[in-house]
Amino acid sequence: xxxxxxxxxxxxxxxxxxxxxxxxxxxxxxxxxxxxxxxxQGPELLIRYENEEAVDDSQLPKDRFSAERLKGVDSTLKIQxxxxxxxAVYLCASSSRGHEQFFGPGTRLTVL
Amino acid sequence: KQEVTQIPxxxxxxxxxxxxxxxxxTDSAIYNLQWFRQDPGxxxxxxxxxQSSQREQTSGRLNASLDKSSGRSTLYIAASQPGDSAxxxxxxxxxxxxxxxxxxxxxxxxx
Numbered sequence: 001x002x003x004x005x006x007x008x009x010x011x012x013x014x015x016x017x018x019x020x021x022x023x024x025x026x027x028x029x030x031x032x033x034x035x036x037x038x039x040x041q042g043p044e045l046l047i048r049y050e051n052e053e054a055v056d057d058s059q060l061p062k063d064r065f066s067a068e069r070l071k072g073v074d075s076t077l078k079i080q081x082x083x084x085x086x087x088a089v090y091l092c093a094s095s096s097r098g099h100e101q102f103f104g105p106g107t108r109l110t111v112l
Numbered sequence: 113k114q115e116v117t118q119i120p121x122x123x124x125x126x127x128x129x130x131x132x133x134x135x136x137x138t139d140s141a142i143y144n145l146q147w148f149r150q151d152p153g154x155x156x157x158x159x160x161x162x163q164s165s166q167r168e169q170t171s172g173r174l175n176a177s178l179d180k181s182s183g184r185s186t187l188y189i190a191a192s193q194p195g196d197s198a199x200x201x202x203x204x205x206x207x208x209x210x211x212x213x214x215x216x217x218x219x220x221x222x223x
Contacts, residue, residue, distance in 0.1 A: 004155075042116075042201050042213030043156070056210060091155060099204070101211070103147060103156040110118070 002026070004104035006092050009026045012110045018080035025073070025094030032069060033101065034092040036075050043091055049075065077111075087111045113208040114139045118119045118214035125192055126222050133187040133217045135202035140180045143205040147176050147187050150199045150216070159200075160187070 005024040013019050025032050030051050035043035046065065048056040051072040057083055060067065064083070069075040087110050093103045115138045135145070144163045148156040160169045160176040160184070167179040175188040185202060186189055201216040 006155075040215065042203070042215050044213070045211055048209070056208065057220045095154075097126040099144075100158055102158060105150075107155075 004092055004094055004102055006090075006107055008101045008107055009105060010108050010110075012097045012112065013082055015084055015102035015111050016081040018078065019082050019109065020076055021090050021092075021109075023075045023077070023092030025075070025092070025106060026102055029094035029096050029102075030072065031097065032075050033093040033095075034067060034075070035093065037089045037091055037106070038059045039088075046077070082109075085112050113205060114142075114210070114212045116202060116204050116212050116214040117217055118202060120202075120216050120217060121215065122218040122220075124222065127192060127194060129192050129221075131145075131189050131192055133189070133200050133219070134149045135185040135187070135214055137185075137204045137206075139206060140183050141207060142180065143209065145176075145185050145202045145205070145220045146183075148201045148203065150201060152198075155168075156201065163181045164168075192219075194221050197221050 009020050034046040034051040037043040040067045047067050049061045049069045052069050067077045089106045089108050093099045093101045117136045119134045122150040138192045146161045147159040150156050151158055162169050162178045173190040178185045197220050201215045203211050205211050
């Protein structure tokens, strides 16, 4: 069984540029999460989807971040424009009905 | 507001030692608690999931316990090996199904 797939694995951009991350969850998992992880800290939830509905986006900085999960499968997280403080690892996870979460390898973003 | 704390922040032990990692949380109204392992530059690997109605879970050399009333969970690693070196994170699923992570314990097992 394939795990959670994320791309790209690494991204380096100039500040004020846009960037997008893609996630393909484990087949059959209706819940998808996007987390942000800073160095030396635990992941922090940005947004949680139940199927195609964003049920918790309270921690998503909506002035520059957006996300979508069309058809309740793949998801894209976008930042526009990126700021220096956005440099971090962006993790995607999925679960079935709120149970055990499985994580992808993450995308390491560096904003110069 | 739920807060999750992991102590110690870092731990170095000789190979073969049994060890305990601690995780504490401030609100006992949780749905479950999950332990993860994270290797440098990698994503998180799920180790054990304990539902709120359970007291412990075991997988191989790992045993996780949960005491909701005291707001504590422990991860016991038996006969530690150099390959166990990683950061161990606990995550609590709390009200509104929000997941709160601790900052992790960085473990180094010396050969």
